[in-house]
Amino acid sequence: MYVASDPRSKLAKAASEEKPDAAPVAAAGYFMFDDSQPCDQNGDVRTWYAEAQNFVATYADQPAGSRIVRDRQEDEYVVILPERETRAVVSWNGSETPVDGYSVVVVPGGPSVISFEAGGPAICFFTRKAADIVARCEALLPAHEPDRNVPPLEPWPDPVGGFKVRAYSLDVPQEEGRFGRIFRSTNFMINFVYPRQGPRDRTQLSPHKHDDFQQCSLCLAGTYVHHLRWPWETDANLWRDDDHVTIGAPSIAIIPAGALHTSEAVGGGTNQLVDVFCPPRRDFSRQTGWVLNADDYPAPANET
Template structure:
């Protein structure tokens, strides 16, 4: 499934079989975030905001952590909580502890926030909320991982402190509820002879395109009920967009624009197989495994 030089080829899940059982396989979902700025998966709500200087983004009072995905196009901002203010002016991942918080924007540009799907302030605002009126039986429900080490507070993990390394897969951070992988920028289209079709047994993948354009290839395995079989999908999305990829579909995504392309992969709960690889999760000392 993976080329020999792909870091994922050594994962314990790389050759895992499709899970058994007769539960229906959910359809993949695709969203242009300009027109659908709030979407959800089984365990996570994604909020995309085209912010303007002076905006005050109210996150509400959350039961779980808030994660803020900061890209090269994101403006500077300040996170305000009861414990004080934290200014962020570089790409990376921000993790805000449970409770009330808001974000004061200092410029124009995109910002992506992640909340647990159980948050009543956000779960029903997603454009695809009806798709999760009932839990998807093939997706493992979120059980928060252990509390972070140290004093509670806003944590910022700038990408500038962790250069890209071909020995690991992207730049991965995790929280109690999420895993976010900043994949490298790619110049031009991906080589169609070097794709990496694979599947996940029991978790969804959110592939967030923040630059360029991607062609998402999805194949739904055949179950006994042939009336539920689906044709292979080859869906092209620009940016910003997100593809929600259900288990156990076989999938791979290919950059397709002539300029710079970048994906950020999001998982909830955090992936155990990525977490087991030494050095892959860059903030593992802060967020221990179960």
């Protein structure tokens, strides 16, 4: 349920998205990227991991002179560079592409190197085809509960003009009727929601659920309370208590398919969330003008 002023209140749910045979709703996952406890440290590069049903994420402090090297990358991955001061060069397929901070970068499959000329945080999202990253997650994190309401990932169509490094600036003015700043690739959708100043009005929350996909909420600034409620099944042994989890930046919450949820900004300053979906959301993609790089990454023919 959304308040009338929320652009998502106009979303219509297609009959094909119903899940009459839904499995019990899985647990949520919360990952705090605590400065004092990185999962991995290689020199000055500190890295944390998060895990979801169809993808894994890494959060790393990338100082100037550091690199992200992908020798065996089977498919596209997405990098968020949230700080304006960051500068990097992406080497792929014999070409070098400079990228600025405050951007979303899509890197094709195959060998690639991201070289940081000016450092900053880098958040990478990989599908489970990135076997080395998946293995590292499994070695370092508690086992995640499978979300059986999430279908296996099926990539969306190839980009127009073929695969290449693409960088999208987040300097996009807010527009009435459009929700956030949405970019998609063949396998991810990134919604860089506009920041909120101060706490959210508690009379204007937006509890809702997604029947067949997870939501990854990346907190880059401020503090949020993630409120989740699970449906009651006929088997009371499967019932779960509500979650009201307060978590700061930087962090990730993985919200399972089927759980009623809303995120409440409670920080006194800037509060910033980025929502990530794998694969791209069908309902967002149907909204004219919402996906800012739709000319590069088309939706499947039956989704337009």
